[in-house]
Amino acid sequence: MVEHLYAHIPFCPKVCPYCSFYKEASDRNKTRAYLDAMLREAELWGDRLQPRTIFFGGGTPTALSTSQLDYLISGLRERMDFSRLEEFTIEMNPATVSLEKASRLRELGVNRVSMGVQSWDPGLLETLGRVHSKDQALRSYAILREAGFRNINLDFIFGIPGQTVDQWVDTLRQTIALQPQHISSYCLTYEEDTEYFLRLGRGEFSQDPEVDAALFELTMETLEGAGYAQYEISNYARAGRECRHNLAYWLGADYIGLGPSAFSTFGGERWKNVSDTSDYVARVNAGVTRADFVEPVDAATRQAEVVAFSLRTSRGVDVSLVPEEKTSELAALGYLTRCGDRWLLTRKGRMVADELAGQLIE
Ligand SMILES: C[S@@+](CC[C@H](N)C(=O)[O-])C[C@H]1O[C@@H](n2cnc3c(N)ncnc32)[C@H](O)[C@@H]1O
Ligand code: SF4
Structure with a gap:
């Protein structure tokens, strides 16, 4: 039995660089065939x-x-049992929110919204x-509240070219004032393959890891001070408002992904659907595989992933899954701290989580 379902909707009002x-870009002509293919899948x-x-x-x-x-x-509801559904999240861009749409989504059982504000x-x-503009994002947030959503995440990005510390502090403050239940930062x-990557290569943008680290530190301090617990490196939530779907991924559960480019992990395998909407639709209709990549996920791979992902969460990693010599060394350096039978990242450790995970699963 699979308990976690992802559906990828590959359309945007405008593509961000x-x-x-x-x-x-949204194409109404393709959409019906794509929706039917997802339902068939x-x-x-x-x-x-x-x-x-x-x-x-x-x-x-x-x-x-x-x-x-x-x-x-409605098509998904007809094809599977929704009776155990606890959390149904939909991502939104502020330019695509209306009261009519938000209200209908509530009626259809969506109970969590994740909206990209960025700044x-x-x-x-x-x-x-x-x-979208700042005002449009504010209006859309108000619409979501008016439609009755009480579990809202807002996404933000820091380390934007030209962004000052003051601008980031302002964004955090304005976000806290709105009291969303969840904040992703x-x-x-x-x-690679983005306009920003090319511009970085041309020297139009520059990266400063020290500034990024300072902004990250500031984010942890500010959001935790405002009552948002950092339950994963980039995710902060009020008590009980952690995203259950993402936690399931991070803790190693099986999941099925529908639609182009969606990953699935099930029955000891992981696969990725083709990243091309027309090809995806054609394959589903022809009854041939949608996947352009399949790999076995054996017990050792699974364990390494559980270590890497759970280390990023506030639950930390079970001591029995990681080598004691290495964890003691990282603890002595101030990157890890032990809590019962789990190793947790310290604030210093959270700044370099991926490198630490790499060392622990070597
Ligand atoms: C699928 S989008 C969210 C919904 C909607 N498409 C939007 O952008 O408003 C997922 C989130 O990923 C983040 N994101 C996308 N590209 C990123 C990048 N290159 N670096 C950091 N965050 C990124 C943004 O915060 C974005 O809101
Ligand atoms: S950030 Fe969101 S709106 Fe922008 S291109 Fe990516 S998915 Fe689309």
């Missing part, structure tokens, strides 16, 4: 899927119209090539 998620799973969490990610799921979202969610600074929103990554 820093983003490497698989997406394309869901059907293949039959009653092996009984989701406790669903996550619609992208791209921008709300780039779909209200009736398209209705068609997709409250108008100039930085422009630098990021965002399609990502350090800008220059992803």
Whole structure:
């Protein structure tokens, strides 16, 4: 039985120059065939899927119209048992929110929203090539509240070219004043195959790891001081408002991903669907594999992943899963601290989590 379902909606109102998620500009002509293909893909799973969490990610799921979202969610409901569903998240871009859409999503069972704001600074929103203004993001947040959403995440990015410490402090303060239940704060990554990556290569942007580390430190201090617990490196939540879907990934649960570019892990295998909407639709319709990559996930790989992911969370990693010699050494250096039978990252450790995970699973 699989308890976690992801659906990838690869459409965006406008493509942002820093983003490497698989997406394309919205194209109404393609959409119906794509929605039918996703429903057909869901059907293949039959009653092996009984989701406790669903996550619609992208791209921008709300780039779909209200009736398209209705068609997709109602179609999924007809094909699987929703009776154990606890958390149903949908990602949104502030430019794609309306009261009608938000209210209908609530009626359809969506109970968590994750909206990409990135910054409250108008100039930085422009630098990021965002399609929405600060005021539009504020209006959309108010609409989500009006529609009855009480579990809202807002996404932010720090380390944006030209961003000052004061601008980041302002963004954190304005966010806290809005009292969302969850805040995701990502350090800008220059992803290959993005316009930002090319601009970095041309010397138009520069990176300063020390500034990024200082902004990260400031984020932890400010958000924890405001009552948001950092339960994962980039994620902060009010008590009980952690994202259950992402926690399931991080703690090594199986999940099924529908749609182009979606990953799945099930039955000792991991695969990724093709990252091309038309190819994805054609493959589903022809009844051939949607995957362009499959790998076995044996017990050793699974354990290494559980160590790497759980180390990033506030639950930490079970002492029995990591070599004692190495953990003692990292603890002596101030990167890890022991709490019962778990190793947790210290604040210093959280700054270099990926390197530490690498050392622990060598
Ligand atoms: C799928 S988007 C969220 C919803 C919607 N598409 C939007 O952008 O408003 C996921 C989030 O990933 C983050 N993100 C995307 N590209 C990033 C990058 N290169 N570096 C850091 N964060 C990034 C952004 O915070 C973004 O909100
Ligand atoms: S950040 Fe969001 S809106 Fe921008 S391109 Fe990526 S998925 Fe689309």
